[in-house]
Amino acid sequence: MNRLRIALTKGRLQEESVALFERMGLDCTQVKNPGRRLVHSVSNYPLDIVLAKAPDVVTYVEHGVCDLGIVGKDTILEMGRSFYEVLDLGFGRCRFALAVRDGEDFYGTYKTRRIATKYPAVARAFFADKGMDVSVIKIEGSVELAPLLGLADAIVDLVETGATLRENGLVPIEDIHQISARLIVNTASMKLYKPEILDFVGKCERALEETK
Numbered sequence: 465m466n467r468l469r470i471a472l473t474k475g476r477l478q479e480e481s482v483a484l485f486e487r488m489g490l491d492c493t494q495v496k497n498p499g500r501r502l503v504h505s506v507s508n509y510p511l512d513i514v515l516a517k518a519p520d521v522v523t524y525v526e527h528g529v530c531d532l533g534i535v536g537k538d539t540i541l542e543m544g545r546s547f548y549e550v551l552d553l554g555f556g557r558c559r560f561a562l563a564v565r566d567g568e569d570f571y572g573t574y575k576t577r578r579i580a581t582k583y584p585a586v587a588r589a590f591f592a593d594k595g596m597d598v599s600v601i602k603i604e605g606s607v608e609l610a611p612l613l614g615l616a617d618a619i620v621d622l623v624e625t626g627a628t629l630r631e632n633g634l635v636p637i638e639d640i641h642q643i644s645a646r647l648i649v650n651t652a653s654m655k656l657y658k659p660e661i662l663d664f665v666g667k668c669e670r671a672l673e674e675t676k
């Protein structure tokens with residue numbers, strides 16, 4: 465059996481990805497005790513695990529250096545996709561929303577609105593769909609700051625509990641897309657290592673089914 469390689473998104477999706485692997489019966493000792501090592505092997509299944517930032521997960525899978533990846537739908541929508549999206553893993557749930565300062569009449573003005581976001585492609589597509597001309601400003605984090613500082617009229621960002629918006633005097637005015645973690649597969653790997661990939665996806669599906 466060929467040994468597969470999977471890229472997991474570090475951070476918020478990491479713990480639940482590893483918990484899913486454990487429910488699949490995979491020995492995750494190495495990835496749970498990484499130290500400074502970057503490639504972690506599973507001792508009882510032909511799989512190596514790498515941890516990466518979300519956009520890098522997509523890059524590694526697109527280039528085929530990783531056969532599989534776990535990444536949020538937000539990253540997939542932002543980066544486009546030339547891979548298979550095979551499973552909705554059901555965790556990492558949140559949504560893309562348009563949010564403004566409480567009391568702001570976002571649609572009631574004719575000036576070009578400035579939109580701050582970590583996701584410029586998603587924001588542009590959302591407003592293009594509405595036929596609205598907006599100016600999109602790319603921000604790398606804590607996007608909620610931009611309207612507070614007067615840099616933007618609105619933000620497009622991920623909302624989970626809504627606490628970050630609330631605590632900063634912002635309100636969501638439109639939902640754009642529901643988000644959750646997805647299992648993605650490199651297109652060539654799917655052909656070359658079909659039995660291995662199907663075995664892994666099947667295990668994954670059964671573990672998800674059992675915990676429903």
Ligand SMILES: Nc1ncnc2c1ncn2[C@@H]1O[C@H](COP(=O)(O)OP(=O)(O)OP(=O)(O)O)[C@@H](O)[C@H]1O
Nearest residue numbers: 474475476477518536537538539556557558622624
């Ligand atoms: N508030 C949230 N609730 C649920 N899932 C989230 C939330 N924020 C982010 N996510 C999901 O987790 C993924 C990783 O987010 P995480 O915050 O760990 O890293 P990041 O935003 O890419 O960058 P950084 O490491 O710089 O904070 C996101 O791409 C998204 O799919």
Ligand SMILES: O=P(O)(O)OC[C@H]1O[C@H](OP(=O)(O)OP(=O)(O)O)[C@H](O)[C@@H]1O
Nearest residue numbers: 605606607621622623624625626627628
């Ligand atoms: O609705 P909530 O439960 O408050 O979650 C939403 C927040 O979580 C994410 O930020 P993150 O913590 O990843 O920090 P970042 O903005 O620096 O990426 C997102 O960008 C929001 O700021």
